[in-house]
Amino acid sequence: MKKINILWMLIGCLFLVTSCSDDDDSAVASLQVIKSDVSFTAIATTGTIEVQSNSAITAVSNQDWCTVTVNGNVVTVAVPTYTGLVGRNAVVEISNTLDSKVRVPVSQAGGVWYVNGDDLYGLSDEESTITIPVKSDYDYTVDMPAWITGEKVKEGYNFTLTENTTGNARKGTVIFKSQKGTKEITFVQFGVNDIAGTYEATYSTFGEGDDWVSETVKIELLQGEENEAVFYADGLSSIRGVVLPLKFDGETYQLSALNGQYLGFIESQKWYLYTIVRSEAGYVHADTSLSYPAIAELDVDDEELMPFFPFKDKKGFSFTGETGTIKSFIDAIGVYVFASKSPTFGNNNNLGYYDIFKDLSIKKIKADH
Known part of the structure; x- marks a missing residue:
């Protein structure tokens, strides 16, 4: 009988050890993360952590910007909009009443x-x-x-x-x-149909003793009927009815006063009028391939955009003078008088400037009403 009792005691101890081992495994596995979605972009949003637990859970975050709420076995994680460039991180710690804990990393990317x-x-x-x-x-x-x-x-x-x-x-x-x-x-x-209108023209011209004097006049730029890129400056010349032709390039925004252009004939004086440019070297030129150019400038800070054209030859040109080949720049255009309809120099054909406009600039202004 003693042998039988000892056997049953051994069997009982074996069951006891087995039972304790099962309880320990259950405690270890009493809290685990099933699913999490807590990697965020920079925009304010929420994500969740779903856990499996044998008892009620609580959750805390180690960062103020990362807030948590618990509903059953689901932890909701909320983050605000983040304006930093470098991402940031937090940790959410979840616990249950059996003192089991899991830590889940949370990340929020920097904003682009x-x-x-x-x-x-x-x-x-x-x-x-x-x-x-x-x-x-x-x-x-x-x-x-x-x-x-x-x-x-x-x-x-x-x-x-x-x-x-x-x-x-x-x-x-x-x-x-x-x-x-x-x-x-x-x-x-801005384009070709914005050029016509009233302008204030400023330039230097000959005064007494051929000294340069500054003048400012109000002129009108009239758009051509046959060619919308051609304009006529009315009021610039002191001869009533004489208008100076200009041409606008919509790709480069350049307005050029055209050279060697026939302007008209004064019967009483037998004068033929042409546009003629002057070079800084003091020469006059009738070549129609030359022009007096200005690139449009717009001041975007102005409440109303008014184009400003400062005439300035930046390329220059070469010609043959008394001392050989001369490189110079155009600095003026004017109304020149010839004795014949051919704008050539010499043989008493060139009679001189009637008007000259040196360092010319024009700025569009509001028309008077």
């Missing part, structure tokens, strides 16, 4: 925000579309004037500028706004 456009775009008066590259992790808005429309596209943001029919240059500023910052881009529409 850039508008990869120039500050200023110059465009023609025709309707046009331009795409501005934009990459943003943030929601953003775009403010724009009524004559510009826009939409988000895969490449960024498309702007469509309606045709400018105002008769003047115009500007419009679009403003990108996000939590990260703002970006302003200004569009300017």
Whole structure:
């Protein structure tokens, strides 16, 4: 009988050891993460951590910007919008009543925000579309004037500028706004149909004793009927009815006073009038391949855009003079008088300037009403 009792005691101890081992395994496995979604972009959002637990759970975060709430076995993690460039991290610690704990890392990426456009775009008066590259992790808005429309596209943001029919240059500023910052881009529409109008002309001319004196007059630029790129300066010459021709290049925004152009005939004096340029070297030239150029300037800070044309020859030209080949620059244009309809120099044919406009500049102004 003693042998039997000892056997049963051994069997009982074996069951006891087995039971204790099962309890320990259950305690270790009483809390585990089943699923988590807590890697965030820079935008404010929420994610969840789902756990398996044998008892109620609690959760805490080690960072103030990362907040947690618990509902059953689900921990909801919330993060605000982050405007930093470098990502940040937090840890959420989940515990249950059996003192089991798990730690789950949380990450939020730095935000990307850039508008990869120039500050200023110059465009023609025709309707046009331009795409501005934009990459943003943030929601953003775009403010724009009524004559510009826009939409988000895969490449960024498309702007469509309606045709400018105002008769003047115009500007419009679009403003990108996000939590990260703002970006302003200004569009300017300007073309051949914005040239005509009233201008203030400033230049130097001959005074007493052939000294240079400065003068300012109001003139009109009239657009040609047959060629829209040709304009006529009315009021620049002191001879009533004489208009000086100019030509506008819409690609380079250059307005050129044309040289060697027949302006008319004064019957009473038997004078033939032509436009003639003068070089800095003091020579006069009738060559029609020459011109007195000006590149349009627009001050985008002005409330109304008014083109300004400072005439200046930057390329220069070469010609044969009394001392050989001379390189010079055009610094004036004027109304020149000839004795015949041929604008040639010599044999008493060239009678001299009637008007001369040195260092000429013209700026469009509001017309008087």
